[in-house]
Amino acid sequence: MNQINVTRREFIITSAGAAGGLAIGVFLAPVANAAVVNPMPWQSPNDKEGLELSQWIVIDPSGIITVVQPHAEMGQGAMTSTAMMLNEELQADWKMIRVQYADANRHVLNNELWVTMASGGSNVVKARHPHIMQAGASARERLKEAAAQTWGVPRTEVTAKDSILTAGNRRGTYAEFATRAAGIKLAEEPKRKTPEQFTFLGTSVPRLDVPLKVNGEAKYAHDIRLPRMVYAAVYANPVPWGGSPKFDFNAIKNRPGVLAAVELKAVAGKRGIADLQNGVAVVADTYYRAKTALDLMPIEWDYGPNAAMSNQTLFDTAYKKLGEKGAVRKDDPAALAAIAAAPADKKVGGDFHRPYEAHARAEPITTTVDIKADGTVDVYVGAQNPPAVMTAVVEQLGIDPKNCFVRRQFLGCGFGSSSGTFAAKQAAQVAKEVGRPVKLIWSREEDIRNSKHAPAYAARFEAAIGADGLPTAIFTRTFGANSSDNTITDMPYEIALRHHERHSDLETAHIPITTHRAPGTGLVGFASEQFIDDLARKGGWNPLEWRLAMTKSKRDYQIVLNALKAKAGYRMDLPRGEGMGVAVVESHGTIAGAVATVTVSRRGQLRVEKMVLALDSGHVINPLNATEQVEGSVVFGLAHLMGGGLEFQKGMVANSNFDTYRLLRIGDMPTVEVHFALSGGEKWGGLGEPGVPPTAPSVANAIFAATGKRVRSTPLTLHDLSWA
Amino acid sequence: MALALNVNGTSYTVDVEPETPLLWVLRDNIGLTGTKYGCGIARCGFCTVHIDGQATKSCQTKVSAAVGTRVTTIEGLSPNSTHPVQVAWIEHSVPQCGYCQSGQIMAAAALLAKRARPTDAEIDEAMADNLCRCGTYIRIRQAIHRAAELNAR
Structure with missing residues (x-):
């Protein structure tokens, strides 16, 4: 993971860059007492050419330094994290740092200039720190070299700090030497700092975007307003890949402000995540008029061949498959034999499942497309992967990629849903047909019904227990389109004999799926960490001690579990109706352990009282932001345990809005304690997601401790937790 | 139908159907986009504004019902983010x-006024x-207590 090949090309200025070749605006805010970001980070109100030192760094003569960064700001703090990592090396005056989105068009047309623009898989710090820090180090050394050449001293005598270069009694600013530095190519790229040398990373730094998010200033795709812009409300066939709609535009065409109805057509044989599904959009001069007219327009749907699918058929299929041999991921006949031979009191088994889940981003999917007279196309979107949006629009409109510009906005959440580029194709098609800029907004109902869901899952476990109460053999068989159930095959527990099988989810493969917040590990962790709880208890072990005993050779697991043991006060002797549960799951390079404390009333009313988490991400660059991400991950994990849960009936999602797709509210919120138990060294894990996977199973294990009831599926709203 | 509105102390005349939700009039007709759409059924609170000081979900408020009232949106809560709730929100x-x-800030400000x-x-x-889908609830609670403290000064 850390062996990223950092090529020189990425950090050396292009020949046109010294002046004037700059396509990216620099935000000139009044000097604030902290670094700032532009409220509309792509389009600056004060576009101004600065001096581009590399694609990452623009230095303005005033001393303002713009960090041009590729990653999406969706609440995870990417803008702040990127600027912090870069400035650890650049050593500029933090107060003079500005952050701006990089241009996807330039990225795509220049051989992926920023290496990747995708923001997902908790990757920004974990995977990108070598590139981003190298960019900062390279720029710093070139500035030093410029000063060294000017002053006639060796570069080693020049120091750089707070945007000032000094050598002896010579002194100059980064801005003064930027022009000369822009023309310098280093013979050799500087070495990056090692974590022991960090002076800025590891400190709690306020997020740069926060001030823009307390006064309505931050702009989201939802907020775009363009001259002549019209609004589209859209309804795709509620059964994925169903047929074309028959609709009666005449019934609504005289309603106020209504301009057009546009049919959206699936392309035969194209069933990718970005591909259009059959549907219809109504266009009007305001969104309310468009949405109201769409709701009133008579539409007849051809639901196609998948209209019989339901959660019942889905899980009937899942459990049938769990009874049949699957594709073998790890073959060990000895494991199967050992389990078969074990006496009943030395054998544990269990099945678990979870339904499809919507993303329910705060901001319903919204895209604005402006096809301009000069042939260029602007796409205003909050995208986790802007080049994918660009590709989709280019394909839909048949235009040259050089004419497509993705105007990136802040994202109202991410969770992988905005990786989907489907709405951009819809908006592009509607804009093309109405000849005006179109803002296409999914209603919340459309967003929940059609968000390219996180996949359903089912898993079966069996294990045999040895004389010491610890397992000797384990068997697992899983079902689902979840591509990342490696958490099972890579289970950290040192069980001698292991046999793993899986069934990929063919029966429901027509349902388009995408990622979620910790999608795979969240599903697997829910099942496996409850099974482990059963396994430990049946062997007579304390489940926390069991995990310590079963990961003895794994230093980082020991660090996390020992931190939990020290901080969480895990105990098994609470009175009935109260319980504590433990779970630990590794995801995105980070090991996350959780201990939950719950109370369950006799009537089955659950209250999650407290969550204590310990995490090993190797390093933490901004403890404040990292803590917030873990807190948010706990909420996400709880939300899809206690609520959520898509219910398919007649091939379509029966949940409608937040009344029937219920998510966590403030009153459900436990106290949350976050501890970082860091192993350091070469390890760099992510933190946007890893708090999710241990949350649900730790709570489920606590529920078992409190009630004796095992939580075999979600959401909990379908379970009776009462006890006598 | 022409309707007169007072939003953040400014008078606007909008020509819309009287049943149009105030949310969309604020966003699409007046251009105040700080107030967000989230559900349209008053179940997420993203669209919360003040009507005569009361926290109100603008997605379920007909614009006609806002005529003759004082509407305050996030843009009008304070100049320069100086309302104690905004200050506390940044601190936490x-x-x-x-x-x-x-919506959170407008709801919190209305709570503290009462x-x-x-x-x-x-x-x-x-x-x-x-x-809150990101899960900022803990900090919302902390910040409301902090804003109460700032108010008391």
């Missing part, structure tokens, strides 16, 4: 994606309709 680093926060020192239970009750 509440927003993540930020999309729900206009209850100078709300308890956790009162906060949970007053904020129950305000969803």
Whole structure:
């Protein structure tokens, strides 16, 4: 993971860059007492050419330094994290740092200039720190070299700090030497700092975007307003890949402000995540008029061949498959034999499942497309992967990629849903047909019904227990389109004999799926960490001690579990109706352990009282932001345990809005304690997601401790937790 | 139909159907986009504004019902983010994606106008309709207590 090949090309200025070749605006805010970001980070109100030192760094003569960064700001703090990592090396005056989105068009047309623009898989710090820090180090050394050449001293005598270069009694600013530095190519790229040398990373730094998010200033795709812009409300066939709609535009065409109805057509044989599904959009001069007219327009749907699918058929299929041999991921006949031979009191088994889940981003999917007279196309979107949006629009409109510009906005959440580029194709098609800029907004109902869901899952476990109460053999068989159930095959527990099988989810493969917040590990962790709880208890072990005993050779697991043991006060002797549960799951390079404390009333009313988490991400660059991400991950994990849960009936999602797709509210919120138990060294894990996977199973294990009831599926709203 | 509105102390005349939700008039007709759409059924609170000082979900408020009232949106809560709730929100680093926060802040400001020192239970009750998908609830509670403290000074 850390062996990223950092090529020189990425950090050396292009020949046109010294002046004037700059396509990216620099935000000139009044000097604030902290670094700032532009409220509309792509389009600056004060576009101004600065001096581009590399694609990452623009230095303005005033001393303002713009960090041009590729990653999406969706609440995870990417803008702040990127600027912090870069400035650890650049050593500029933090107060003079500005952050701006990089241009996807330039990225795509220049051989992926920023290496990747995708923001997902908790990757920004974990995977990108070598590139981003190298960019900062390279720029710093070139500035030093410029000063060294000017002053006639060796570069080693020049120091750089707070945007000032000094050598002896010579002194100059980064801005003064930027022009000369822009023309310098280093013979050799500087070495990056090692974590022991960090002076800025590891400190709690306020997020740069926060001030823009307390006064309505931050702009989201939802907020775009363009001259002549019209609004589209859209309804795709509620059964994925169903047929074309028959609709009666005449019934609504005289309603106020209504301009057009546009049919959206699936392309035969194209069933990718970005591909259009059959549907219809109504266009009007305001969104309310468009949405109201769409709701009133008579539409007849051809639901196609998948209209019989339901959660019942889905899980009937899942459990049938769990009874049949699957594709073998790890073959060990000895494991199967050992389990078969074990006496009943030395054998544990269990099945678990979870339904499809919507993303329910705060901001319903919204895209604005402006096809301009000069042939260029602007796409205003909050995208986790802007080049994918660009590709989709280019394909839909048949235009040259050089004419497509993705105007990136802040994202109202991410969770992988905005990786989907489907709405951009819809908006592009509607804009093309109405000849005006179109803002296409999914209603919340459309967003929940059609968000390219996180996949359903089912898993079966069996294990045999040895004389010491610890397992000797384990068997697992899983079902689902979840591509990342490696958490099972890579289970950290040192069980001698292991046999793993899986069934990929063919029966429901027509349902388009995408990622979620910790999608795979969240599903697997829910099942496996409850099974482990059963396994430990049946062997007579304390489940926390069991995990310590079963990961003895794994230093980082020991660090996390020992931190939990020290901080969480895990105990098994609470009175009935109260319980504590433990779970630990590794995801995105980070090991996350959780201990939950719950109370369950006799009537089955659950209250999650407290969550204590310990995490090993190797390093933490901004403890404040990292803590917030873990807190948010706990909420996400709880939300899809206690609520959520898509219910398919007649091939379509029966949940409608937040009344029937219920998510966590403030009153459900436990106290949350976050501890970082860091192993350091070469390890760099992510933190946007890893708090999710241990949350649900730790709570489920606590529920078992409190009630004796095992939580075999979600959401909990379908379970009776009462006890006598 | 021409309707006269007072939003953030400014008078506007809008020509819309009287049943149009105030939310969309604020956003699409007046251009105040700080107030967000989230559900349209008053179950997420992203669209919370003040009508005569009361926290109100603008997605379920007909614009005609706002005629003759004082409407305050996030843009009009204070000049330069100086309202104690905004100050506390920055101090406690509440927003993540930020999309729900206009509604959270407006709901919190209305709560504090009624209850100078709300308890956790009162906060949970007053904020129950305000969803936060990023999961900033802990910090929302902390920041409301902090804003109450700032108010008391």
